[in-house]
Amino acid sequence: MPNSAFPYRLYLVISEADCRNSNYLQVAEQAIKGGVDIIQLREKNLSTEQYTAKAIRLKEITDKYNIPLIINDSLETAMNVNAFGIHVGNNDKRPTEIRNAWKDCQSLGYSIEFIEQLQNKETQTADCLGISPVFNTATKKDTIREWGLEGITAIRSLTSKPLIAIGNMNLSNAEAVIKSGADCLAVVSAICSAPNPEKTAYELKNTILKSLQIQ
Structure with missing residues (x-):
C-alpha cells in the first residue's frame, strides 16, 4: 500500500512557461478542481523577489482549496511565502542544510538520480523522494538517466519513503507507474498544456486511485 504519511496522489508541477x-493561476485552479492534491511551483530563471511574488499569487489559490504548496529549489522563496514545503535536486541546497535553516518545513522532497543516493544522509533527511525522470521529457533536460518502471521498482524495494514519479507522466503510463511502486504521480505538460486541465486532472486522479485498489 502507498505510504500514508504522504497522502497526495496527483502532484502538479507548474510554471508560467509550461502553461x-x-x-498558470487558472490552470492551477482548474487542476485542483479536477483532483490535484498538491502543487509545486517551479520557476528557474526568476529573481527571488519575482519568484516570491509569483508564489504569493499561487498560494492564494492553494490556500483557498487547502492544497499544499511546494516551492522548487528556492529556500528563501519557500520561507518568504510560508509554503508547505520545498523540493530540491542534486545541484540545489542540500536537505540537511534546509532542515537546519527552516524548522517549519512540513515536506522536504529530494530528487534521486543514482541508486547509491538512497544510502546517503541527504536522502535520509528528506521526507519524500522524487524519481526523476521516469521517462525522458522536454520539460526537464538536466537529468542523468531515465529510470523507467524497473527503476521505480528497484528504489521501492530499498526504501519506505514516499516516491514521487516525474517525467512524461500521462494517462497512458499512470497505471503502470503506480503498479511499479510509486506513491504519487507528478505531472507537468499533461495538465499544463491540456485544453481542459480540470478534465485531464480528473482522469489522471481516477486512474491512479483505481491502480492503487488493484495492488
Whole structure:
C-alpha cells in the first residue's frame, strides 16, 4: 500500500512557461478542481523577489482549496511565502542544510538520480523522494538517466519513503507507474498544456486511485 504519511496522489508541477497560452493561476485552479492534491511551483530563471511574488499569487489559490504548496529549489522563496514545503535536486541546497535553516518545513522532497543516493544522509533527511525522470521529457533536460518502471521498482524495494514519479507522466503510463511502486504521480505538460486541465486532472486522479485498489 502507498505510504500514508504522504497522502497526495496527483502532484502538479507548474510554471508560467509550461502553461503556454493559458494563465498558470487558472490552470492551477482548474487542476485542483479536477483532483490535484498538491502543487509545486517551479520557476528557474526568476529573481527571488519575482519568484516570491509569483508564489504569493499561487498560494492564494492553494490556500483557498487547502492544497499544499511546494516551492522548487528556492529556500528563501519557500520561507518568504510560508509554503508547505520545498523540493530540491542534486545541484540545489542540500536537505540537511534546509532542515537546519527552516524548522517549519512540513515536506522536504529530494530528487534521486543514482541508486547509491538512497544510502546517503541527504536522502535520509528528506521526507519524500522524487524519481526523476521516469521517462525522458522536454520539460526537464538536466537529468542523468531515465529510470523507467524497473527503476521505480528497484528504489521501492530499498526504501519506505514516499516516491514521487516525474517525467512524461500521462494517462497512458499512470497505471503502470503506480503498479511499479510509486506513491504519487507528478505531472507537468499533461495538465499544463491540456485544453481542459480540470478534465485531464480528473482522469489522471481516477486512474491512479483505481491502480492503487488493484495492488
